[in-house]
Amino acid sequence: MPCRGAEAPRLRVDDRRVLNGIYWRLRTGSPWADIPERYGPYTTCYNRFVRWRKAGVWDRLFDAVSMAYDGDVQMIDSSSIRVHQHGANGKKGTRRIPPPGREPDDRCMGRSRGGVTTKIHALVDARGLPIALKLTPGQAHDGRSAADMLDTLGGGDVLLADRAYDSDALRLEMAARGVWANIKPMPGRKRRPPFSAFLYRYRNLVERFFSKLKHFRAIATRFEKHSENYLALVKLASAKIWLRLYEPVS
Structure with a gap:
Protein backbone atom coordinates (compact mmCIF):
# COMPACT_ATOMS: atom_id res chain seq x y z
CA MET A 1 0.00 0.00 0.00
CA GLY A 56 19.12 21.89 -31.34
CA VAL A 57 15.59 20.79 -32.27
CA TRP A 58 14.48 24.18 -33.58
CA ASP A 59 17.71 24.61 -35.57
CA ARG A 60 17.31 21.20 -37.21
CA LEU A 61 13.64 21.87 -37.94
CA PHE A 62 14.41 25.14 -39.70
CA ASP A 63 17.37 23.65 -41.59
CA ALA A 64 15.23 20.72 -42.75
CA VAL A 65 12.39 22.80 -44.20
CA SER A 66 14.69 25.44 -45.73
CA MET A 67 16.71 22.89 -47.72
CA ALA A 68 14.14 23.23 -50.52
CA TYR A 69 15.05 26.85 -51.22
CA ASP A 70 15.22 28.27 -54.73
CA GLY A 71 18.75 29.66 -54.89
CA ASP A 72 18.92 31.38 -58.28
CA VAL A 73 17.95 34.76 -56.79
CA GLN A 74 18.44 35.56 -53.12
CA MET A 75 17.67 38.71 -51.16
CA ILE A 76 19.01 39.97 -47.85
CA ASP A 77 17.68 42.61 -45.50
CA SER A 78 17.12 43.34 -41.82
CA SER A 79 14.35 44.60 -39.57
CA SER A 80 14.62 46.28 -36.17
CA ILE A 81 12.48 44.89 -33.35
CA ARG A 82 11.61 46.89 -30.27
CA VAL A 83 12.57 45.17 -27.02
CA HIS A 84 9.84 45.16 -24.37
CA GLN A 85 10.82 46.41 -20.93
CA HIS A 86 10.30 42.90 -19.53
CA GLY A 87 12.88 41.56 -21.96
CA ALA A 88 15.40 44.35 -21.50
CA ASN A 89 15.64 43.92 -17.72
CA GLY A 90 18.16 41.27 -16.77
CA LYS A 91 18.96 39.67 -13.45
CA LYS A 92 20.94 41.54 -10.83
CA GLY A 93 24.64 41.48 -11.52
CA THR A 94 24.27 41.13 -15.31
CA ARG A 95 25.35 43.82 -17.73
CA ARG A 96 22.71 46.27 -18.86
CA ILE A 97 22.19 47.59 -22.36
CA PRO A 98 25.49 49.28 -23.33
CA PRO A 99 25.36 52.93 -24.43
CA PRO A 100 26.12 53.84 -28.07
CA GLY A 101 29.76 53.28 -28.96
CA ARG A 102 30.33 50.62 -26.33
CA GLU A 103 30.85 46.90 -26.95
CA PRO A 104 27.45 45.13 -27.19
CA ASP A 105 26.64 42.22 -24.92
CA ASP A 106 25.63 38.72 -25.98
CA ARG A 107 21.90 39.42 -25.59
CA CYS A 108 21.79 41.12 -29.03
CA MET A 109 20.22 44.29 -27.67
CA GLY A 110 21.42 47.75 -28.52
CA ARG A 111 20.33 51.34 -28.50
CA SER A 112 19.23 53.07 -31.68
CA ARG A 113 16.78 55.82 -32.60
CA GLY A 114 13.95 53.44 -31.77
CA GLY A 115 15.19 52.83 -28.24
CA VAL A 116 16.35 49.38 -27.13
CA THR A 117 16.15 47.21 -30.23
CA THR A 118 17.24 43.91 -31.71
CA LYS A 119 17.84 43.50 -35.42
CA ILE A 120 16.77 40.39 -37.35
CA HIS A 121 18.81 39.68 -40.47
CA ALA A 122 17.25 37.38 -43.06
CA LEU A 123 18.38 35.87 -46.35
CA VAL A 124 15.43 34.69 -48.46
CA ASP A 125 15.09 32.87 -51.75
CA ALA A 126 13.22 33.80 -54.93
CA ARG A 127 9.89 32.94 -53.28
CA GLY A 128 10.54 35.07 -50.22
CA LEU A 129 11.17 32.07 -47.96
CA PRO A 130 13.96 32.29 -45.37
CA ILE A 131 17.28 30.52 -45.84
CA ALA A 132 19.45 32.05 -43.10
CA LEU A 133 18.59 34.04 -39.98
CA LYS A 134 20.69 36.01 -37.54
CA LEU A 135 20.34 38.43 -34.62
CA THR A 136 22.45 41.48 -33.83
CA PRO A 137 22.04 44.56 -31.63
CA GLY A 138 19.82 47.21 -33.16
CA GLN A 139 22.65 49.57 -34.10
CA ALA A 140 24.68 46.93 -35.96
CA HIS A 141 25.68 47.71 -39.55
CA ASP A 142 23.80 45.62 -42.10
CA GLY A 143 26.71 45.15 -44.50
CA ARG A 144 29.14 43.88 -41.87
CA SER A 145 26.51 41.60 -40.33
CA ALA A 146 25.89 39.89 -43.68
CA ALA A 147 29.44 38.55 -44.00
CA ASP A 148 28.62 35.10 -42.59
CA MET A 149 25.12 34.72 -44.10
CA LEU A 150 25.92 34.37 -47.82
CA ASP A 151 27.39 30.86 -47.94
CA THR A 152 24.46 29.52 -49.99
CA LEU A 153 25.30 31.78 -52.95
CA GLY A 154 27.29 30.26 -55.78
CA GLY A 155 28.14 30.67 -59.44
CA GLY A 156 25.34 32.13 -61.54
CA ASP A 157 23.27 33.35 -58.58
CA VAL A 158 22.02 36.90 -58.05
CA LEU A 159 22.04 38.78 -54.75
CA LEU A 160 19.56 41.63 -54.25
CA ALA A 161 20.16 44.14 -51.46
CA ASP A 162 19.56 47.79 -50.65
CA ARG A 163 22.08 50.59 -50.14
CA ALA A 164 22.98 49.44 -46.62
CA TYR A 165 24.95 46.57 -48.23
CA ASP A 166 26.74 48.71 -50.82
CA SER A 167 30.45 48.09 -50.27
CA ASP A 168 33.34 47.24 -52.57
CA ALA A 169 34.43 44.40 -50.29
CA LEU A 170 31.06 42.65 -50.53
CA ARG A 171 30.89 43.14 -54.29
CA LEU A 172 34.38 41.74 -54.78
CA GLU A 173 33.62 38.73 -52.59
CA MET A 174 30.46 37.97 -54.56
CA ALA A 175 32.25 38.45 -57.89
CA ALA A 176 34.96 36.00 -56.83
CA ARG A 177 32.24 33.38 -56.31
CA GLY A 178 30.55 34.12 -59.62
CA VAL A 179 27.61 35.92 -58.00
CA TRP A 180 26.19 39.13 -59.39
CA ALA A 181 25.53 41.53 -56.51
CA ASN A 182 22.66 43.68 -57.74
CA ILE A 183 22.94 46.17 -54.88
CA LYS A 184 21.51 49.65 -55.12
CA PRO A 185 24.54 51.99 -55.08
CA MET A 186 24.91 54.89 -52.69
CA PRO A 187 24.14 58.29 -54.28
CA GLY A 188 27.63 59.64 -53.58
CA ARG A 189 29.49 56.88 -55.44
CA LYS A 190 31.95 58.12 -58.05
CA ARG A 191 32.06 54.81 -59.89
CA ARG A 192 28.57 53.42 -60.16
CA PRO A 193 28.59 49.62 -60.62
CA PRO A 194 26.10 47.87 -62.92
CA PHE A 195 22.61 47.93 -61.46
CA SER A 196 19.29 46.59 -62.75
CA ALA A 197 16.33 48.58 -61.45
CA PHE A 198 13.94 46.02 -63.00
CA LEU A 199 15.46 43.09 -61.11
CA TYR A 200 15.72 45.16 -57.94
CA ARG A 201 11.93 45.45 -57.84
CA TYR A 202 11.73 41.80 -56.76
CA ARG A 203 13.51 42.67 -53.51
CA ASN A 204 10.07 43.37 -52.05
CA LEU A 205 9.86 39.64 -51.32
CA VAL A 206 12.19 39.98 -48.34
CA GLU A 207 10.10 42.88 -47.05
CA ARG A 208 7.00 40.74 -47.36
CA PHE A 209 8.73 37.96 -45.42
CA PHE A 210 9.30 40.32 -42.50
CA SER A 211 5.65 41.34 -42.70
CA LYS A 212 4.59 37.70 -42.39
CA LEU A 213 7.09 37.12 -39.61
CA LYS A 214 5.68 39.98 -37.55
CA HIS A 215 2.21 38.47 -37.66
CA PHE A 216 3.58 36.41 -34.78
CA ARG A 217 3.28 38.86 -31.90
CA ALA A 218 6.09 37.22 -29.92
CA ILE A 219 8.35 38.23 -32.84
CA ALA A 220 6.97 41.70 -33.56
CA THR A 221 7.98 42.70 -30.02
CA ARG A 222 10.82 40.99 -28.24
CA PHE A 223 9.84 39.77 -24.78
CA GLU A 224 12.67 37.23 -24.36
CA LYS A 225 15.64 38.14 -22.18
CA HIS A 226 17.94 35.59 -23.84
CA SER A 227 18.86 35.99 -27.49
CA GLU A 228 19.01 32.20 -27.95
CA ASN A 229 15.34 31.87 -27.00
CA TYR A 230 14.30 34.75 -29.23
CA LEU A 231 16.22 33.39 -32.21
CA ALA A 232 14.60 29.99 -31.61
CA LEU A 233 11.17 31.65 -31.77
CA VAL A 234 12.16 33.41 -35.01
CA LYS A 235 13.21 30.08 -36.52
CA LEU A 236 10.03 28.38 -35.31
CA ALA A 237 7.89 31.10 -36.91
CA SER A 238 9.97 30.88 -40.11
CA ALA A 239 9.45 27.11 -40.22
CA LYS A 240 5.71 27.74 -39.95
CA ILE A 241 5.90 30.12 -42.92
CA TRP A 242 7.76 27.43 -44.87
CA LEU A 243 5.16 24.79 -43.99
CA ARG A 244 2.37 26.96 -45.41
CA LEU A 245 3.89 26.28 -48.82
CA TYR A 246 3.07 22.58 -48.46
CA GLU A 247 -0.36 22.95 -46.91
CA PRO A 248 -3.23 21.81 -49.19
CA VAL A 249 -5.35 24.64 -50.59
CA SER A 250 -8.49 22.56 -51.10
Whole structure:
Protein backbone atom coordinates (compact mmCIF):
# COMPACT_ATOMS: atom_id res chain seq x y z
CA MET A 1 0.00 0.00 0.00
CA PRO A 2 1.31 3.50 -0.78
CA CYS A 3 2.29 5.69 2.14
CA ARG A 4 -0.32 8.04 3.48
CA GLY A 5 -0.16 11.36 1.70
CA ALA A 6 1.91 10.03 -1.22
CA GLU A 7 1.04 11.64 -4.55
CA ALA A 8 0.23 9.61 -7.63
CA PRO A 9 2.87 9.78 -10.38
CA ARG A 10 2.21 12.52 -12.92
CA LEU A 11 1.65 11.54 -16.52
CA ARG A 12 3.88 13.18 -19.09
CA VAL A 13 2.08 15.80 -21.16
CA ASP A 14 1.91 14.86 -24.85
CA ASP A 15 4.51 16.62 -26.98
CA ARG A 16 1.89 17.67 -29.54
CA ARG A 17 -0.10 19.49 -26.88
CA VAL A 18 3.04 21.22 -25.66
CA LEU A 19 4.03 22.21 -29.21
CA ASN A 20 0.58 23.67 -29.78
CA GLY A 21 0.99 25.64 -26.55
CA ILE A 22 4.35 26.98 -27.74
CA TYR A 23 2.78 28.03 -31.05
CA TRP A 24 -0.12 29.65 -29.19
CA ARG A 25 2.30 31.75 -27.21
CA LEU A 26 4.32 32.52 -30.37
CA ARG A 27 1.21 33.73 -32.17
CA THR A 28 -0.30 35.80 -29.36
CA GLY A 29 2.83 37.14 -27.66
CA SER A 30 1.24 36.53 -24.27
CA PRO A 31 3.33 35.73 -21.20
CA TRP A 32 4.22 32.07 -20.79
CA ALA A 33 2.08 31.96 -17.64
CA ASP A 34 -1.04 32.79 -19.71
CA ILE A 35 -0.86 29.65 -21.87
CA PRO A 36 -4.28 27.91 -21.60
CA GLU A 37 -4.47 24.78 -19.46
CA ARG A 38 -5.57 22.68 -22.43
CA TYR A 39 -1.94 22.74 -23.59
CA GLY A 40 -0.62 21.54 -20.25
CA PRO A 41 1.12 23.46 -17.47
CA TYR A 42 2.80 26.62 -18.74
CA THR A 43 6.01 25.61 -16.96
CA THR A 44 6.04 22.43 -19.05
CA CYS A 45 5.65 24.42 -22.27
CA TYR A 46 8.47 26.80 -21.38
CA ASN A 47 10.82 24.14 -20.03
CA ARG A 48 10.44 21.91 -23.09
CA PHE A 49 10.85 24.89 -25.41
CA VAL A 50 14.16 25.73 -23.74
CA ARG A 51 15.21 22.07 -23.51
CA TRP A 52 14.48 21.49 -27.20
CA ARG A 53 16.32 24.69 -28.06
CA LYS A 54 19.41 23.52 -26.19
CA ALA A 55 19.15 20.15 -27.94
CA GLY A 56 19.12 21.89 -31.34
CA VAL A 57 15.59 20.79 -32.27
CA TRP A 58 14.48 24.18 -33.58
CA ASP A 59 17.71 24.61 -35.57
CA ARG A 60 17.31 21.20 -37.21
CA LEU A 61 13.64 21.87 -37.94
CA PHE A 62 14.41 25.14 -39.70
CA ASP A 63 17.37 23.65 -41.59
CA ALA A 64 15.23 20.72 -42.75
CA VAL A 65 12.39 22.80 -44.20
CA SER A 66 14.69 25.44 -45.73
CA MET A 67 16.71 22.89 -47.72
CA ALA A 68 14.14 23.23 -50.52
CA TYR A 69 15.05 26.85 -51.22
CA ASP A 70 15.22 28.27 -54.73
CA GLY A 71 18.75 29.66 -54.89
CA ASP A 72 18.92 31.38 -58.28
CA VAL A 73 17.95 34.76 -56.79
CA GLN A 74 18.44 35.56 -53.12
CA MET A 75 17.67 38.71 -51.16
CA ILE A 76 19.01 39.97 -47.85
CA ASP A 77 17.68 42.61 -45.50
CA SER A 78 17.12 43.34 -41.82
CA SER A 79 14.35 44.60 -39.57
CA SER A 80 14.62 46.28 -36.17
CA ILE A 81 12.48 44.89 -33.35
CA ARG A 82 11.61 46.89 -30.27
CA VAL A 83 12.57 45.17 -27.02
CA HIS A 84 9.84 45.16 -24.37
CA GLN A 85 10.82 46.41 -20.93
CA HIS A 86 10.30 42.90 -19.53
CA GLY A 87 12.88 41.56 -21.96
CA ALA A 88 15.40 44.35 -21.50
CA ASN A 89 15.64 43.92 -17.72
CA GLY A 90 18.16 41.27 -16.77
CA LYS A 91 18.96 39.67 -13.45
CA LYS A 92 20.94 41.54 -10.83
CA GLY A 93 24.64 41.48 -11.52
CA THR A 94 24.27 41.13 -15.31
CA ARG A 95 25.35 43.82 -17.73
CA ARG A 96 22.71 46.27 -18.86
CA ILE A 97 22.19 47.59 -22.36
CA PRO A 98 25.49 49.28 -23.33
CA PRO A 99 25.36 52.93 -24.43
CA PRO A 100 26.12 53.84 -28.07
CA GLY A 101 29.76 53.28 -28.96
CA ARG A 102 30.33 50.62 -26.33
CA GLU A 103 30.85 46.90 -26.95
CA PRO A 104 27.45 45.13 -27.19
CA ASP A 105 26.64 42.22 -24.92
CA ASP A 106 25.63 38.72 -25.98
CA ARG A 107 21.90 39.42 -25.59
CA CYS A 108 21.79 41.12 -29.03
CA MET A 109 20.22 44.29 -27.67
CA GLY A 110 21.42 47.75 -28.52
CA ARG A 111 20.33 51.34 -28.50
CA SER A 112 19.23 53.07 -31.68
CA ARG A 113 16.78 55.82 -32.60
CA GLY A 114 13.95 53.44 -31.77
CA GLY A 115 15.19 52.83 -28.24
CA VAL A 116 16.35 49.38 -27.13
CA THR A 117 16.15 47.21 -30.23
CA THR A 118 17.24 43.91 -31.71
CA LYS A 119 17.84 43.50 -35.42
CA ILE A 120 16.77 40.39 -37.35
CA HIS A 121 18.81 39.68 -40.47
CA ALA A 122 17.25 37.38 -43.06
CA LEU A 123 18.38 35.87 -46.35
CA VAL A 124 15.43 34.69 -48.46
CA ASP A 125 15.09 32.87 -51.75
CA ALA A 126 13.22 33.80 -54.93
CA ARG A 127 9.89 32.94 -53.28
CA GLY A 128 10.54 35.07 -50.22
CA LEU A 129 11.17 32.07 -47.96
CA PRO A 130 13.96 32.29 -45.37
CA ILE A 131 17.28 30.52 -45.84
CA ALA A 132 19.45 32.05 -43.10
CA LEU A 133 18.59 34.04 -39.98
CA LYS A 134 20.69 36.01 -37.54
CA LEU A 135 20.34 38.43 -34.62
CA THR A 136 22.45 41.48 -33.83
CA PRO A 137 22.04 44.56 -31.63
CA GLY A 138 19.82 47.21 -33.16
CA GLN A 139 22.65 49.57 -34.10
CA ALA A 140 24.68 46.93 -35.96
CA HIS A 141 25.68 47.71 -39.55
CA ASP A 142 23.80 45.62 -42.10
CA GLY A 143 26.71 45.15 -44.50
CA ARG A 144 29.14 43.88 -41.87
CA SER A 145 26.51 41.60 -40.33
CA ALA A 146 25.89 39.89 -43.68
CA ALA A 147 29.44 38.55 -44.00
CA ASP A 148 28.62 35.10 -42.59
CA MET A 149 25.12 34.72 -44.10
CA LEU A 150 25.92 34.37 -47.82
CA ASP A 151 27.39 30.86 -47.94
CA THR A 152 24.46 29.52 -49.99
CA LEU A 153 25.30 31.78 -52.95
CA GLY A 154 27.29 30.26 -55.78
CA GLY A 155 28.14 30.67 -59.44
CA GLY A 156 25.34 32.13 -61.54
CA ASP A 157 23.27 33.35 -58.58
CA VAL A 158 22.02 36.90 -58.05
CA LEU A 159 22.04 38.78 -54.75
CA LEU A 160 19.56 41.63 -54.25
CA ALA A 161 20.16 44.14 -51.46
CA ASP A 162 19.56 47.79 -50.65
CA ARG A 163 22.08 50.59 -50.14
CA ALA A 164 22.98 49.44 -46.62
CA TYR A 165 24.95 46.57 -48.23
CA ASP A 166 26.74 48.71 -50.82
CA SER A 167 30.45 48.09 -50.27
CA ASP A 168 33.34 47.24 -52.57
CA ALA A 169 34.43 44.40 -50.29
CA LEU A 170 31.06 42.65 -50.53
CA ARG A 171 30.89 43.14 -54.29
CA LEU A 172 34.38 41.74 -54.78
CA GLU A 173 33.62 38.73 -52.59
CA MET A 174 30.46 37.97 -54.56
CA ALA A 175 32.25 38.45 -57.89
CA ALA A 176 34.96 36.00 -56.83
CA ARG A 177 32.24 33.38 -56.31
CA GLY A 178 30.55 34.12 -59.62
CA VAL A 179 27.61 35.92 -58.00
CA TRP A 180 26.19 39.13 -59.39
CA ALA A 181 25.53 41.53 -56.51
CA ASN A 182 22.66 43.68 -57.74
CA ILE A 183 22.94 46.17 -54.88
CA LYS A 184 21.51 49.65 -55.12
CA PRO A 185 24.54 51.99 -55.08
CA MET A 186 24.91 54.89 -52.69
CA PRO A 187 24.14 58.29 -54.28
CA GLY A 188 27.63 59.64 -53.58
CA ARG A 189 29.49 56.88 -55.44
CA LYS A 190 31.95 58.12 -58.05
CA ARG A 191 32.06 54.81 -59.89
CA ARG A 192 28.57 53.42 -60.16
CA PRO A 193 28.59 49.62 -60.62
CA PRO A 194 26.10 47.87 -62.92
CA PHE A 195 22.61 47.93 -61.46
CA SER A 196 19.29 46.59 -62.75
CA ALA A 197 16.33 48.58 -61.45
CA PHE A 198 13.94 46.02 -63.00
CA LEU A 199 15.46 43.09 -61.11
CA TYR A 200 15.72 45.16 -57.94
CA ARG A 201 11.93 45.45 -57.84
CA TYR A 202 11.73 41.80 -56.76
CA ARG A 203 13.51 42.67 -53.51
CA ASN A 204 10.07 43.37 -52.05
CA LEU A 205 9.86 39.64 -51.32
CA VAL A 206 12.19 39.98 -48.34
CA GLU A 207 10.10 42.88 -47.05
CA ARG A 208 7.00 40.74 -47.36
CA PHE A 209 8.73 37.96 -45.42
CA PHE A 210 9.30 40.32 -42.50
CA SER A 211 5.65 41.34 -42.70
CA LYS A 212 4.59 37.70 -42.39
CA LEU A 213 7.09 37.12 -39.61
CA LYS A 214 5.68 39.98 -37.55
CA HIS A 215 2.21 38.47 -37.66
CA PHE A 216 3.58 36.41 -34.78
CA ARG A 217 3.28 38.86 -31.90
CA ALA A 218 6.09 37.22 -29.92
CA ILE A 219 8.35 38.23 -32.84
CA ALA A 220 6.97 41.70 -33.56
CA THR A 221 7.98 42.70 -30.02
CA ARG A 222 10.82 40.99 -28.24
CA PHE A 223 9.84 39.77 -24.78
CA GLU A 224 12.67 37.23 -24.36
CA LYS A 225 15.64 38.14 -22.18
CA HIS A 226 17.94 35.59 -23.84
CA SER A 227 18.86 35.99 -27.49
CA GLU A 228 19.01 32.20 -27.95
CA ASN A 229 15.34 31.87 -27.00
CA TYR A 230 14.30 34.75 -29.23
CA LEU A 231 16.22 33.39 -32.21
CA ALA A 232 14.60 29.99 -31.61
CA LEU A 233 11.17 31.65 -31.77
CA VAL A 234 12.16 33.41 -35.01
CA LYS A 235 13.21 30.08 -36.52
CA LEU A 236 10.03 28.38 -35.31
CA ALA A 237 7.89 31.10 -36.91
CA SER A 238 9.97 30.88 -40.11
CA ALA A 239 9.45 27.11 -40.22
CA LYS A 240 5.71 27.74 -39.95
CA ILE A 241 5.90 30.12 -42.92
CA TRP A 242 7.76 27.43 -44.87
CA LEU A 243 5.16 24.79 -43.99
CA ARG A 244 2.37 26.96 -45.41
CA LEU A 245 3.89 26.28 -48.82
CA TYR A 246 3.07 22.58 -48.46
CA GLU A 247 -0.36 22.95 -46.91
CA PRO A 248 -3.23 21.81 -49.19
CA VAL A 249 -5.35 24.64 -50.59
CA SER A 250 -8.49 22.56 -51.10
